[in-house]
Amino acid sequence: MLQFLVDALLRTADLALITLGLSMLYGLIRFPNIAHVQYAMCGAFLAYAINSAGAPLIVSVVLASILTGLLTLVIQLLVFDRLLKSGPAIAMIGSLAVSMVLVASVLGIAGSFPHMFSLPHTEPLIIGDARISHTQLWFVLTTLVLLTLFVLLLFHTQVGRAMRALACNPALADASGLNASRITNGVTFISGMLAGLGGSMLSLSTGAHVNLGYDLLLPVFAAAILGGLGNPIGAVAGAALIALTETAVTNINFGPLLGETLVFLPVSYISAASFLILLLALLFKPYGLFDREVRRV
Amino acid sequence: MYDFLIFTITIAGIYAIMALGLNVLAGYGGLLNFGHIAFAGIGVYATGIAHARGWPVLVGIPLGMIAAMILGWAMARLGRRLAADYWGIATLAVAEILRTVALNEDELTGGANGITGIPGLFESVASPWDQVYFSAVVLGIVAVTAFFSARLGDGRFGRALRLMREQPALAACMGYNLQKIKSHAIMCGGAITALAGSLYAHYFNFAGTEFMLAAETFVLWTMVMIGGMGRTAGVLLGVILVQAVYAFVPFLRDLLGFGSDVAGALRLGLIGAILLICLLWRREGLLPEKLRNPA
Numbered sequence: 001m002l003q004f005l006v007d008a009l010l011r012t013a014d015l016a017l018i019t020l021g022l023s024m025l026y027g028l029i030r031f032p033n034i035a036h037v038q039y040a041m042c043g044a045f046l047a048y049a050i051n052s053a054g055a056p057l058i059v060s061v062v063l064a065s066i067l068t069g070l071l072t073l074v075i076q077l078l079v080f081d082r083l084l085k086s087g088p089a090i091a092m093i094g095s096l097a098v099s100m101v102l103v104a105s106v107l108g109i110a111g112s113f114p115h116m117f118s119l120p121h122t123e124p125l126i127i128g129d130a131r132i133s134h135t136q137l138w139f140v141l142t143t144l145v146l147l148t149l150f151v152l153l154l155f156h157t158q159v160g161r162a163m164r165a166l167a168c169n170p171a172l173a174d175a176s177g178l179n180a181s182r183i184t185n186g187v188t189f190i191s192g193m194l195a196g197l198g199g200s201m202l203s204l205s206t207g208a209h210v211n212l213g214y215d216l217l218l219p220v221f222a223a224a225i226l227g228g229l230g231n232p233i234g235a236v237a238g239a240a241l242i243a244l245t246e247t248a249v250t251n252i253n254f255g256p257l258l259g260e261t262l263v264f265l266p267v268s269y270i271s272a273a274s275f276l277i278l279l280l281a282l283l284f285k286p287y288g289l290f291d292r293e294v295r296r297v
Numbered sequence: 298m299y300d301f302l303i304f305t306i307t308i309a310g311i312y313a314i315m316a317l318g319l320n321v322l323a324g325y326g327g328l329l330n331f332g333h334i335a336f337a338g339i340g341v342y343a344t345g346i347a348h349a350r351g352w353p354v355l356v357g358i359p360l361g362m363i364a365a366m367i368l369g370w371a372m373a374r375l376g377r378r379l380a381a382d383y384w385g386i387a388t389l390a391v392a393e394i395l396r397t398v399a400l401n402e403d404e405l406t407g408g409a410n411g412i413t414g415i416p417g418l419f420e421s422v423a424s425p426w427d428q429v430y431f432s433a434v435v436l437g438i439v440a441v442t443a444f445f446s447a448r449l450g451d452g453r454f455g456r457a458l459r460l461m462r463e464q465p466a467l468a469a470c471m472g473y474n475l476q477k478i479k480s481h482a483i484m485c486g487g488a489i490t491a492l493a494g495s496l497y498a499h500y501f502n503f504a505g506t507e508f509m510l511a512a513e514t515f516v517l518w519t520m521v522m523i524g525g526m527g528r529t530a531g532v533l534l535g536v537i538l539v540q541a542v543y544a545f546v547p548f549l550r551d552l553l554g555f556g557s558d559v560a561g562a563l564r565l566g567l568i569g570a571i572l573l574i575c576l577l578w579r580r581e582g583l584l585p586e587k588l589r590n591p592a
Binding site: 031032079082086088089090093097099101103104105107108111214218221222225229276278282283286 | 331380381383387391397398401511518559564565568570
C-alpha cells in the first residue's frame with residue numbers, strides 16, 4: 001500500500017512541474033502549446049550534454065533548466081507572438097511545427113538511442129515496505145519546494161498579483177498600468193525553466209530519449225485540462241489525480257471481478273487510461289474540476 | 298528507378314485522398330482535428346480484419362468507411378460542448394486511444410505484429426503491371442475525390458461550412474444547424490480518409506499501428522496548410538511538395554552517407570520547418586482559397 005502511494009507521488013512529481021508551466025502560460029497566451037512537452041525533452045538532453053561535458057549533476061540540471069527557459073522565450077518571441085496575431089488555431093498548428101523541428105533537431109544531433117546518466121550506484125531507501133531511490137527522493141523534494149515557492153510567489157507577492165490580474169482580465173490589467181509584455185515574457189521564461197527542470201530530473205531515472213516529450217504529451221494535457229487550463233494550482237491537483245489513476249489502473253488486480261486469479265491490465269494501457277480520463281473530463285467538466293469562472297448561460 | 302517512381306506516385310495518391318478528406322473538415326469547416334489519422338487507421342484495420350476473418354477482402358472498404366462515419370459522428374458529438382482548441386486535444390486523445398487498443402487487442406488486430414498477407418488489388422497480373430494498375434486506380438480515385446470535393450466546397454454545403462468557420466453566429470442566425478453540418482463534415486472527411494486507409498493496407502499487404510502515429514496526422518496537416526487550406530488544387534500541390542521532400546531524402550542519404558537517425562530527423566525537420574515558414578510568411582498557403590466576392 002505504501003509502495004502504491006510512493007509510486008503515485010513519483011508520477012505526480014514527473015508531471016507536476018511541466019503541467020504547472022503549461023497551465024500558467026495558457027492563462028496568459030490563451031492557446032494550448034503542444035510544443036511545451038518538447039521543451040522538457042530538450043531540457044533532458046541539455047542536462048545530459050552538460051553533465052557529460054564534466055559539470056557536476058546539480059550544476060548541469062540548473063544550467064539546463066535556465067537554457068530551456070531561454071529557448072522557450074526565444075521561440076515565444078520569434079514564432080508564437082507572430083502566430084498569435086492570426087488566432088489561437090494557427091498558433092496551435094504552429095506549435096505542432098515547432099515540436100516537429102525540436103524533435104528532429106534532437107534526433108539528428110543525439111540519435112534515437114536513449115542516453116543514461118552515469119550516476120553513482122546507491123542502495124534505494126526503504127520506508128516500511130516501499131522502496132525509493134535517492135534521485136527519486138530528491139526529485140520529489142525539489143518539486144515540493146518549488147511548488148511551495150510558486151504558491152508563495154503567486155499569492156503573496158506583487159508580481160504574483162500582477163500575473164493573476166493579467167490572466168484574469170488582460171484589458172483591465174493593461175489599463176491599470178501593468179507591463180503586459182514584460183510579465184508574459186517572465187512567465188514564459190519561468191514556465192520553460194520548469195519544463196526543462198522537470199524533463200531533466202525525469203531523465204535522471206529514465207535516461208534522455210527522443211520520445212520523452214511525446215510520452216508526456218497526453219498525460220500532461222490531461223492533467224492541465226482536468227485542473228482547468230490557466231489555473232496553475234488546479235494543474236498540480238490534476239497531475240496528482242492522473243498519477244493516482246494511472247498507478248491504480250496498473251496495480252489493481254482485476255482477477256476477482258472476472259473470476260480468475262490474476263488479471264492485470266497491460267502496461268501499455270497506462271497511457272490510454274490517462275486519455276480516457278481526459279475524454280471523460282472533457283465530456284462532463286469541459287473547463288476542469290476547479291472552474292470558478294462565471295459564464296453566461 | 299521506375300519502380301521507385303511508381304511507388305512514390307502511388308503513396309502520394311493515397312496521401313492525397315487522406316489530405317482531401319482532412320480538407321473537407323479542416324479547410325472548409327475550420328475544425329481542428331488532430332486525430333485525423335484515426336480514420337485512416339480504421340480503414341487499414343477494416344481491410345485487415347476482413348481479410349483475417351476470411352470475408353471477401355473488398356468488403357473492408359465499405360466497412361471501414363461506415364466505421365469511420367460512426368467515429369466521426371462520435372467525435373462531432375464530443376465537440377458539442379467544447380471550444381475548438383479543447384476539441385483538438387480531445388481528437389488527439391481519441392486517435393491515441395484507438396492506437397493503443399489496436400496495439401493490445403491481439404485477437405482482433407494481431408497486436409504489434411499486425412495483420413499480414415492482405416492481398417493486393419491485382420494479384421493475378423504479372424509483376425511490374427500490378428503496381429502500374431494499382432497506381433492508376435489510386436490516381437483515378439484521387440481525381441474523382443478531388444472533383445467531388447471541389448464540387449462540395451463550392452456547393453451549398455461548402456458555403457455553409459465556410460460561413461460557420463468565419464462567422465458562426467451569423468451562420469446560426471441564417472438557420473443552419475451548426476452541430477449538424479459540423480458532424481456531416483467530419484463524417485464525410487472521415488469516410489474519404491478511411492477509403493485511403495483501405496488502399497494503404499492493400500498496397501503494403503499489411504495492417505499495423507505504424508500508420509496510426511500522431512506524427513502522420515501532422516504530416517497531413519502540413520500538406521493541407523502549405524498548399525492552401527480550403528482549395529482542392531492547393532491541397533494537391535501540398536501533397537506533391539511534401540512527397541517530393543520525402544522522396545528526396547533517400548537520395549541525399551546515399552549522396553552524403555548519413556545514418557538512418559539523421560535521415561528520419563531530416564524528413565521530420567524539413568516538414569516541420571516548411572510548415573513553420575509557411576505559417577509565418579504565407580499563412581493562407583501557396584494557392585490561397587478563393588472566397589467569392591460579396592459585391
